[in-house]
Amino acid sequence: MRTLTDKLPVDSQPEAPPAPAPWYRHPALLPWAWAAGLCLLYATVAVRRHQLLRTTGYDLGIFEQAVRAYAELRAPVVPLRGAGFNLLGDHFHPLLAALAPLYRLWPSPLCLLVAQSALLALAVVPLARWARRALGVRAAHAVAAGYGLSWGIASAAAFDFHEVALAVPLLAFSLEALAHRRWRAAVAWAAPLLFIKEDLGLTLAAVGVYVAVKGPRRLGIATAAVGLLGSLVEIKFLLPAFNLGGGYAHGGNLADGHGSLLSTLAHAPLDALRPDVKALTLVLVFAPSALLALRSPLAMIAVPTLGWRMVSENPFHWGTAYHYSAILMPVVLAGLIDVLAREKSARNVRASLVTVLAVTAVLLPSFPLAQLVQRPTWRTTPHIEAARALLARVPDGATVAASNRLAPQLTSRCEVMIFPTFPVDTRLDLRETGPLPAPTAEWIVYDSVPPEAWPQKSGPWPYPAEQQEAELRAASEKHGYEVVAARDGVTLLRRSPN
Structure with missing residues (x-):
């Protein structure tokens, strides 16, 4: 049986509807694709x-x-x-x-x-x-x-x-x-x-x-x-x-x-x-x-x-x-x-x-x-490997005084404070404030190597590197901390049992 369209000349045949665009090209998805x-x-x-x-x-x-x-x-x-x-x-x-x-x-x-x-x-x-x-x-x-x-x-x-x-x-x-x-x-x-x-x-x-x-x-x-x-x-x-x-x-x-x-x-x-x-x-x-x-x-x-x-x-x-x-x-x-x-x-x-x-x-x-x-972004240095190895030795649930860049490596599993603790008044001349109070944390982990990127200092305020080193020595010599390990500028100390 012939249909009406069969009787029409070829040139007058109705055009087929355009094929729908693939789902991933739908305009409404554009913003979400950018977001992803x-x-x-x-x-x-x-x-x-x-x-x-x-x-x-x-x-x-x-x-x-x-x-x-x-x-x-x-x-x-x-x-x-x-x-x-x-x-x-x-x-x-x-x-x-x-x-x-x-x-x-x-x-x-x-x-x-x-x-x-x-x-x-x-x-x-x-x-x-x-x-x-x-x-x-x-x-x-x-x-x-x-x-x-x-x-x-x-x-x-x-x-x-x-x-x-x-x-x-x-x-x-x-x-x-x-x-x-x-x-x-x-x-x-x-x-x-x-x-x-x-x-x-x-x-x-x-x-x-x-x-x-x-x-x-x-x-x-x-x-x-x-x-x-x-x-x-x-x-x-x-x-x-x-x-x-x-x-x-x-x-x-x-x-x-x-x-x-x-x-x-x-x-x-x-x-x-x-x-x-x-x-x-x-x-x-x-x-x-x-x-x-x-x-x-x-x-x-x-x-x-x-x-x-x-x-x-x-x-x-x-x-x-x-x-x-x-x-x-x-x-x-x-x-x-x-x-x-x-x-x-x-x-x-x-x-x-x-x-x-x-x-x-x-x-x-x-x-x-x-x-x-940038190449350094994809390179794990020996210093980073050393820091990770020492941080892994700190047990879960411990109290830790850590350098600023080491602190967020521990905050999910330990109670962490900054080492050394910064004075409240940052306008003071920190070279004249004298020693800080004795640390109370079970562990201290300190990194003396400057970071490759901001912040170049170990905290949000200027704190002389020599005073940080002095506080670390004081922890070991005066406050009963023992060096557990030291590697590539990272030092791990633990308070000696009384």
Whole structure:
């Protein structure tokens, strides 16, 4: 039996429907594919750094002790910071407890490093998804690369673990919601920032200001008020309550440097640009967007973090190292998408994205992701093997005083403190403070060999190597410790039984 189509000329036969694209090329999977790839990239750098003894007690060991305490249903008391030191008295980050179930399943510093890698990578999902819908697939790839390979994220991924990793994806999802005018969702995503760090209430307030200007005024004003009040309560009441010394532990970073509040405010614009490293950092923050994010009102959400960093008296806050810029990268890339989505010229959009990729490529070798192509990253030295061998001799459950770079190798199975214990007042001339109190740990493990990468000193503050050696000799000669083993600059001591 002939059908109707059989009677038609060959040229008029209906075309067959196009074959469906393979599942792995579905546009909705693009953001998640980037997230998976970036997670693997960050985790490779972070885990390898740990294997090379480049992670430190300050800060990976500190956060592991806190999360380990949460996993054991205890207060986050951190021996690395001192006897009875509750970490909630340093920074207010109770949301760290969310990692406790994962740590309970995998009690290792690697758990925190991989979790941080996943959190930082997750932030690419809302950004790439927004870019794909607003600008197309190719633009989504460019935005994902611009975020994922940005120096701010790279610096965070390759420097131990920090609570800000929890904030990065939350803010990214909030920014996507702001772009689509889903005001309540944007506030809901940003609200947990209050429980990640005390200054992030100001970022929540900035989200509220944006909502008040662009959307429902009442919701925006309420959000801004909650953010400001939340940070105030945390700094003035909650942090001092947990701090053994009372007061806000980091208040000194924002000390009045000009004699009066009025004078300080008058000098603030210039202080924010002096010394020159501050101005360079401000430029580099927006560089991943080829500076286009400065044209977006979303850039105002970066103001609180940039503001406190630039007026801080702590030089660590001024530069591009460490984790301080991670929270800014979603804002910068969101600003880029916002600006390009309003650009009418497709040619200008393409040129802007090419510039973004060029800037990313130029900056990439100067920041930590470049470690992946460096030969020392994949070489295990005899010194590292010696350190691992001696650390393996420390029994589980022991109390250990360890050098800064050895501490996170032990924090999952021992109670660890820093050797030597650092004085509280880091402004003292440490050569004149005299000997430290006698160590109380069962074991001491000390590494005299300088690391191949930051930190070049054995702790977060300058501590003369000769004084460290003197404290080690005193432990052996005066405090009843016996040398168990010494190899390639690593010394293991144990307290003699009475």
